[in-house]
Amino acid sequence: MENTAPxxxxxxxxxxLQILWQHGPSTVRFVNEEQSKTKETGYTTTLKLLQxxxxxxxVTRDEESRSHVYRAAVTEEETxxxxxxxxxxxxxxGSAMKLVMQALGNHRTTPDELNQIRHLLKxxxxxxxxxxx
Amino acid sequence: MENTAPxxxxxxxxxxLQILWQHGPSTVRFVNEEQSKTKETGYTTTLKLLQxxxxxxxVTRDEESRSHVYRAAVTEEETxxxxxxxxxxxxxxGSAMKLVMQALGNHRTTPDELNQIRHLLKxxxxxxxxxxx
DNA sequence: TCAATTATACGAAGCTTTTCGTAAAAAGAA
DNA sequence: TTCTTTTTACGAAAAGCTTCGTATAATTGA
Numbered sequence: 001m002e003n004t005a006p007x008x009x010x011x012x013x014x015x016x017l018q019i020l021w022q023h024g025p026s027t028v029r030f031v032n033e034e035q036s037k038t039k040e041t042g043y044t045t046t047l048k049l050l051q052x053x054x055x056x057x058x059v060t061r062d063e064e065s066r067s068h069v070y071r072a073a074v075t076e077e078e079t080x081x082x083x084x085x086x087x088x089x090x091x092x093x094g095s096a097m098k099l100v101m102q103a104l105g106n107h108r109t110t111p112d113e114l115n116q117i118r119h120l121l122k123x124x125x126x127x128x129x130x131x132x133x
Numbered sequence: 134m135e136n137t138a139p140x141x142x143x144x145x146x147x148x149x150l151q152i153l154w155q156h157g158p159s160t161v162r163f164v165n166e167e168q169s170k171t172k173e174t175g176y177t178t179t180l181k182l183l184q185x186x187x188x189x190x191x192v193t194r195d196e197e198s199r200s201h202v203y204r205a206a207v208t209e210e211e212t213x214x215x216x217x218x219x220x221x222x223x224x225x226x227g228s229a230m231k232l233v234m235q236a237l238g239n240h241r242t243t244p245d246e247l248n249q250i251r252h253l254l255k256x257x258x259x260x261x262x263x264x265x266x
Numbered sequence: 267t268c269a270a271t272t273a274t275a276c277g278a279a280g281c282t283t284t285t286c287g288t289a290a291a292a293a294g295a296a
Numbered sequence: 297t298t299c300t301t302t303t304t305a306c307g308a309a310a311a312g313c314t315t316c317g318t319a320t321a322a323t324t325g326a
Contacts, residue, residue, distance in 0.1 A: 010313060014223055028273080045315050047274070052313090066273060066322060077235075083224045084235055090147055091216045096240040100233050101253055102210075102217055107229035114254055120234055121247055121254075143283060161303080178285050180304070185283090199292060199303065 007074060007082050013053055016046070017072055017079065020059065025071035140207060140215050146186055149179070150205055150212065153192065158204035 009017055019034045020026060026034075032046035050070050053059045062069040092099045104117075142150055152167045153159060159167075165179035183203050186192045195202040225232045237250075 011223065012314065018226065042316060043272095044274090044317080048276085048315075049313095051275075068274080080224055080231075080235060081239060083220075084232065084239075087216075087220050087224075088236070088240065090144065090151075091213055091220075093151065096236045096242055097246040097249065098213075099217070100236050100250060102213060103221070103229045103233050103236075104250075104253055104257065106214060106217075107221065109229055109257070111258070113230040114257060116230065117233060117237075118251075118254060120237055121251060124237065124242070124247060125244070145284065175286060176303095177287080177305095181285075181306090182283095184305080201304080 007079065008086075009053075009058060009079065012049060013058060014079075014083075016049060016053065017058065017074070017076075020070065020072040021076045025062070025069045027067045027069055029067065031070070140212065142186075142191060142212065145182060146191060147212075147216075149182060149186065150191065150207070150209075153203065153205040154209045158195070158202045160200045160202055162200065164203070 015035065015038075016031060019031050023030070023034070028043070028047045028050055031050065032041060032043050035041045035046055050059060050061075054061055054070070057073055059070045060073045061071070088094055088096060088099060109117075148168065148171075149164060152164050156163070156167070161176070161180045161183055164183065165174060165176050168174045168179055183192060183194075187194055187203070190206055192203045193206045194204070221227055221229060221232060242250075
């Protein structure tokens, strides 16, 4: 087994993953065009990044057609989960609560979203009350 | 004016800021010892970092005594706020809600903390209902 | 067929961040 | 005083990430 689990994309790698998650399997050209919407990026720069990500097993690629098609090899959720864990430790000393409070307090959240969170809170409460059953 | 506002500490700089926030103004030696609890770190490595942070205005220093005393020049809250904003964009495409849900769902949160969040939710709700007054 | 276009591969330059070696000054101990 | 320890300063090596130039192969189309 040489398939060491990946996870810990760099900033730019994460940008590319976002594109793949959002649009599904894509060619280098497509990824590059998406990337260029935000910031001028050379074609070979994108190519190189995808090749590196391929080596790291962050993406897989289909080499059938001449233009290889890359696809994310990690899910958005697991990556977010991992990044969140790290971020929590480095920036909030592990206090999920503090992070949540700041996130809720300082970023516009719609009433509907607040409701969803309320539901989650209720669920968490229920779960914890029969935690030891 | 050459006092350009700082903010955007690197990973290691953040670690050091955490130490300063937690323990207050400290000497290089102290910071280094704290740092070494986690990961072997050379004294001059810590020193250099603090010097760089000083140049960037991330910390100030008192040069009275021979051993300079460094102190954080940015607050934990403003830094967290800034980092959170960036993190939200890069990892959660700006959705504070998604982040909150994941943070609450996957990291132990005590009933008391859940309560605090509930209070915050209530407050947010109240605020929004007289938002246009 | 042959030139122009579009791909991949690859190495290396360019940056940023981190680590460390060394020199010099200050303080303390013998 | 003189040797040792502790400190700052500084430069540069080391490491990691991003960007780009160039070579080469495949494809297209005139």
